Amino acid sequence: MATLEFRTALREAMTEEMERDDDIFLIGEEVAEYDGAYKVSKGMLDHFGSDRVIDSPISELGFAGLGIGAAMNGLRPIVEFMTFNFSFVAFDQVINNAPNMRYMSGGQFDVPIVFRGPNGAAGQLGATHSNSTEALYSNIPGLKVVSPSVPDDGKGLLKTAIRDDDPVVFLESELMYGMQREVSEESDYTIPIGSARVAREGDDVTIVAHSKSYHIAMDAAETLEEQGYEAEVIDPRTIKPLDIETIVESVVKTNRLVVIDESTPFTSVASEITHQVQDRAFDYLDAPILRVTAPDTPAPYAPNLMDEYMPGADETVDKCLRVLYAE
Amino acid sequence: MAIPIEMPKLSDTMEEGVLSAWLVDEGEEVSAGDVLAQVETDKATMDLEAFDEGVLLKQVIGEGDAVPIGELIAVIGEAGEDISDLVDDAGGDGAATAEPEADPDADAEDASAEPEVEPEPAPEPSGDGQLSERTPEPVPAGTDAEGRRIKASPLARRIAQEHDVELAQVDGSGPEGRIVRRDVETHVEKQEAAPEPTPEPEPTTEPEPAPQPEPSVPEAPSYAMPDEEAAYESEGITQMRETIARRLAESKYSAPHYYLTVDIDVERAIEVREDLNELAEEQGRAKISFNDFITKACALSLHDHPYVNAAYRPDEGEIHKHNRVHIGIAVAIDEGLITPVIRDADRKGLSELARETRALAERARDRDLEPEEFEGATFTTSNLGMFGIEEFTAIINPPNSAILAIGEIRDTPVVEDGEVVPGKRMKVTLSCDHRVVDGAKGAHFLDTVKSYLEEPMNLLL
Numbered sequence: 001m002a003t004l005e006f007r008t009a010l011r012e013a014m015t016e017e018m019e020r021d022d023d024i025f026l027i028g029e030e031v032a033e034y035d036g037a038y039k040v041s042k043g044m045l046d047h048f049g050s051d052r053v054i055d056s057p058i059s060e061l062g063f064a065g066l067g068i069g070a071a072m073n074g075l076r077p078i079v080e081f082m083t084f085n086f087s088f089v090a091f092d093q094v095i096n097n098a099p100n101m102r103y104m105s106g107g108q109f110d111v112p113i114v115f116r117g118p119n120g121a122a123g124q125l126g127a128t129h130s131n132s133t134e135a136l137y138s139n140i141p142g143l144k145v146v147s148p149s150v151p152d153d154g155k156g157l158l159k160t161a162i163r164d165d166d167p168v169v170f171l172e173s174e175l176m177y178g179m180q181r182e183v184s185e186e187s188d189y190t191i192p193i194g195s196a197r198v199a200r201e202g203d204d205v206t207i208v209a210h211s212k213s214y215h216i217a218m219d220a221a222e223t224l225e226e227q228g229y230e231a232e233v234i235d236p237r238t239i240k241p242l243d244i245e246t247i248v249e250s251v252v253k254t255n256r257l258v259v260i261d262e263s264t265p266f267t268s269v270a271s272e273i274t275h276q277v278q279d280r281a282f283d284y285l286d287a288p289i290l291r292v293t294a295p296d297t298p299a300p301y302a303p304n305l306m307d308e309y310m311p312g313a314d315e316t317v318d319k320c321l322r323v324l325y326a327e
Numbered sequence: 328m329a330i331p332i333e334m335p336k337l338s339d340t341m342e343e344g345v346l347s348a349w350l351v352d353e354g355e356e357v358s359a360g361d362v363l364a365q366v367e368t369d370k371a372t373m374d375l376e377a378f379d380e381g382v383l384l385k386q387v388i389g390e391g392d393a394v395p396i397g398e399l400i401a402v403i404g405e406a407g408e409d410i411s412d413l414v415d416d417a418g419g420d421g422a423a424t425a426e427p428e429a430d431p432d433a434d435a436e437d438a439s440a441e442p443e444v445e446p447e448p449a450p451e452p453s454g455d456g457q458l459s460e461r462t463p464e465p466v467p468a469g470t471d472a473e474g475r476r477i478k479a480s481p482l483a484r485r486i487a488q489e490h491d492v493e494l495a496q497v498d499g500s501g502p503e504g505r506i507v508r509r510d511v512e513t514h515v516e517k518q519e520a521a522p523e524p525t526p527e528p529e530p531t532t533e534p535e536p537a538p539q540p541e542p543s544v545p546e547a548p549s550y551a552m553p554d555e556e557a558a559y560e561s562e563g564i565t566q567m568r569e570t571i572a573r574r575l576a577e578s579k580y581s582a583p584h585y586y587l588t589v590d591i592d593v594e595r596a597i598e599v600r601e602d603l604n605e606l607a608e609e610q611g612r613a614k615i616s617f618n619d620f621i622t623k624a625c626a627l628s629l630h631d632h633p634y635v636n637a638a639y640r641p642d643e644g645e646i647h648k649h650n651r652v653h654i655g656i657a658v659a660i661d662e663g664l665i666t667p668v669i670r671d672a673d674r675k676g677l678s679e680l681a682r683e684t685r686a687l688a689e690r691a692r693d694r695d696l697e698p699e700e701f702e703g704a705t706f707t708t709s710n711l712g713m714f715g716i717e718e719f720t721a722i723i724n725p726p727n728s729a730i731l732a733i734g735e736i737r738d739t740p741v742v743e744d745g746e747v748v749p750g751k752r753m754k755v756t757l758s759c760d761h762r763v764v765d766g767a768k769g770a771h772f773l774d775t776v777k778s779y780l781e782e783p784m785n786l787l788l
Contacts, residue, residue: 255482255508286482286508287501325501325509 001182007040009151009183010116010172013158014041014078016188018048021076024162027054027063028080028117037082038118038177064090064115068097071113071167078162081117084133084171098167099142110165116158119147120212120262121299122174124306130299132263134210137169138240139267144193145239147171149214152183153237156191164193171239173212196243198250202230205320206250208273209260210236213292213311217260220316227317229324239269247273248280255286256323260311265293287323292316329404330379331413332363336396341368343395351383357403364401375400382406385414479506486511492518496698504566567663578725582639582760586720589773593736594751596620596783603677613682618656618710621733621755622680623786624779626652626672629706632772636705638726639762646763655704655724656684658691665691666724668704677786708733718754728763731776732756753780 004012018024026041026048032055035042045053056063060081067077081087087094094115101109121130138145146161146168148154154172161168199214200221209217214235221231232250236243251257257277261270270291277289292311300306334344345367351357362374363383381403388400402410477494479487483506487494490511497514499506564572596617604614629636633648640647652673655666667687669680690696707724712735721732734754741750755776759769779785 283481283485286480325507 002185003180004151004155004183005177006151006154006172006179006181007036007038007042007177009155010040010158011042011044012183013155014162015044015047017159017162018044018052022052023074024076024078025052025054025070026078026080027056027067029056029058029082031055031080036080038174040172040177041080060086060090061093064093065097067113067115068093068101068111068167071098071111072101072109076112076162078114078116081115083129083174084117084119085129085131087115087117087133088131094167094169095137095140095143099140102166103142111167112165113167114158114161114164114170115167116161116170117172118174118177119171120173121294121306121310124301124303125299126301127298132261132294133169134171134239135263135268135272138269138272142166144168144241145171146193146237147211147239148237149176149209149211149235151179151181153191153197153235155183156189157193157237159188160190160193163190168193171211175212191237194238194241194243196234196236196238196246198232198246199235200231200233202232202254204229204231204254205256205258205324206232206234206247206254207258207260207316207320208234208236208247210239210269211262213260213262216292216311216313216316219313220320223313223317224320227321227326229320229326231320236273242273242276244273244276244280248277251277251281252284255284256320257285257289258292258316258319258323259289260292260316262294262311264296265291266296268293287325290319290323292319329384329402329408329410329413330381331399332375332377332401332403334366334394334396334398334400335375337366337368337373338370340370341396343393344368345393346388346390346400347372348390349386353383353386354406356380356382377403379403384408384410387414477506478504479511480508482508483511486515490515498566565662567665571663574725575722578723582723582725582728582762584720584723584758585761585766585769586756586758587766587769587773588718588754588756589777591753591755591777591780592741592750593617593753593780596780597736597751599783599787607678612678613685615677615681616684617736618708618733619677619681619684620780620783620786621708621710621731621776622654622656622669622672622684623675623677624776625706625708625731626654626669626675627779627786628772628775630673631775632768634764634768635729635759635772637728637763638705639728639760640726641762649705651705653703653705655701655707655727656688657707657709657721657724658688660692660694662694665696665701666704666707667691667696667701670703706730712736712753718756720756721758723758723760728760729769729772730758732758 014026018026026044030037031041032045032050032053035045041053064079064087067079070077081090098111098113098115101111119134120132134145134147137143144161144164144166146157148157158170161170200218202221205224207217207220214233217231217233221233224231232254234247234250236247247257257274259270259273261268263269265271268291270293274289274291278285292315294309294311297309300309337344346364347367348365349363350365351361351363357363357377358380359378361377363377364375365372366375382405383401384404385402386400387402388394388398394400399413402413404410478499478501479494480501484494486508487497487506492511492514494506497506497510500510501507600615600617600620607614629652634646636649636652638647638649651671654669654672656669657664657666667690669675669683669687672680675683687696687700691701704724704727706729707727708731709721710733711719712733716734717737718734719732721730723730732755734756736751736753739750739752740747741752742748743750755773757769757773764772
């Protein structure tokens, strides 16, 4: 195991894959000369040259479409959005062309493309730069949505995403790029898409959380342990396809579920998990499923409001105690 | 061969079209592609083209008419062809056209055309009535004996089912009395610890305030902000409180109460009681309270007055006159009120009544009564004499037909043989359900009770 920053783990994934397969290229704003807005692609221009690490103009709709065309013609592009807030400018390409092409061409075209970049709120960036997009993209049939919470998963899942023959939306986090954790040194280390990770075992309550929220879940679990409750924490890692079996198995054991999802609550990933669990494990629930989410408002700018806005460990502990009937 | 032209579907959402203008007159020749008419849909005005050659034999509808999709609007054929079959069908009755789906609309058209002839607005026909007839009966969910839905988590329901536990017998500790896993598990543990067969002597028809092993969780949602200026302190309604409220309200609303008060001379009874208690003390038996005298007097009197020992059962169209006498005695406890039952009180001696009453009252205060110990009273007494209450009226404990409210024993001047002398008196008030106990019947019963207490040696016979 090596201790790596999240950004380095992602860079290793791209680099290893590009060394393995000449058809892979990286395109996006500032990915080449500037080493990436968040230094994820640092050094990759020197390593692979400007044919394979390509600075695009500020034109998301254009370079996303270029990537889809390239994918339909046999290449395997990695399209970096500086943040997923800007993917909205390329919405038509991402949600209409990439995921539907295989179906509408009767299987004549694969679209092996990865759209990646940071997703979700990252401090005082204001409402337009604080969007969480996982619920939007996982609503679209034909898109896979991956959202890792630790560098190791980031590396293993990004490699798998690049090898996937269908479009994958790969959601990273600005606030986690600098996080240092152990990363497997296994050569050709991959993690399958659609498999959740049980990060902590417990019998009393299940907490499901992805990306940044996963770390909130682990903090909340610590606090709950001090109060005598063992929380089981599950990181789905992949939003779609969702590994619902692992979650259901846990709920059957604990009979209680709290879902943390930093998106706004309406039609969120948390809504979907809640639905699927009540559908499959209704007779095992001893309490209503509760969610910890952002409120249904635009993200604020003021730091005190932002603190209120984002899900937190205290709120998670409260909700867990409520489903435990422990208050 | 005549070709019918029907109202075409010209947009996805179109249901009917208005023929805004005929562009071809009857008798004119048309060929495929000619525009016959203009049709206004919900979205636009569009051309209606002919697909066949021939003569426009008939314009079935006029300009401005609205018809549903599929309705006949014109006929093309050879000049002079007989098209009466097609046209009669259409003209005579819209319902008879080829498209059955069009029927309701066609009927509506007819109805709306009617009023000119018939000033009385035709009542909307079958539509509504059929709908309400078709509305399915709501399927009742799991309920308790009173028909209220039992709130339980899905898991609690499943565990209860596995252990053959009736949820109606489990107290819920969750929000709003929800039965959760731990409640069922506690219930099962208790059952296993005390393996008495589930007490089922009494039909579920006489549920008493249910005992609660622990005070129930306050209902206030935990996320409510404490309001320092609140005008009241809120407290959750416990299950016992809820039961008292429901049962007594039901009693007072449905049983027409009336009240009879009698003043009883208890001088003799006091003397007899003192004598008996001297004996009791010597023999180490339970001391007899004055209330035990009253219980005994009521129990014996009920034998002679079966309607006072009865239940009015309108659902069954019957009055149940109980063969046995079970007297409920109201006991105040911290959480509310419960009425333990002395079974066959008429057959028990004063000593036994005293001992049993005291034991039951103690266990009632400890919330330790078994259901059969507070269910099945046929008559009830309530005593507030110890609080200095001279007289009061009580609410009948359903489904009893009467309850006796007992006041204090007081020193009072009485007139004996024309002289005012000191006396001992006690007022009791009988509340009767007039559906069973008429005034004279209640008065007779009370007179019997009075005579037993005034001649207390009869209680000992």
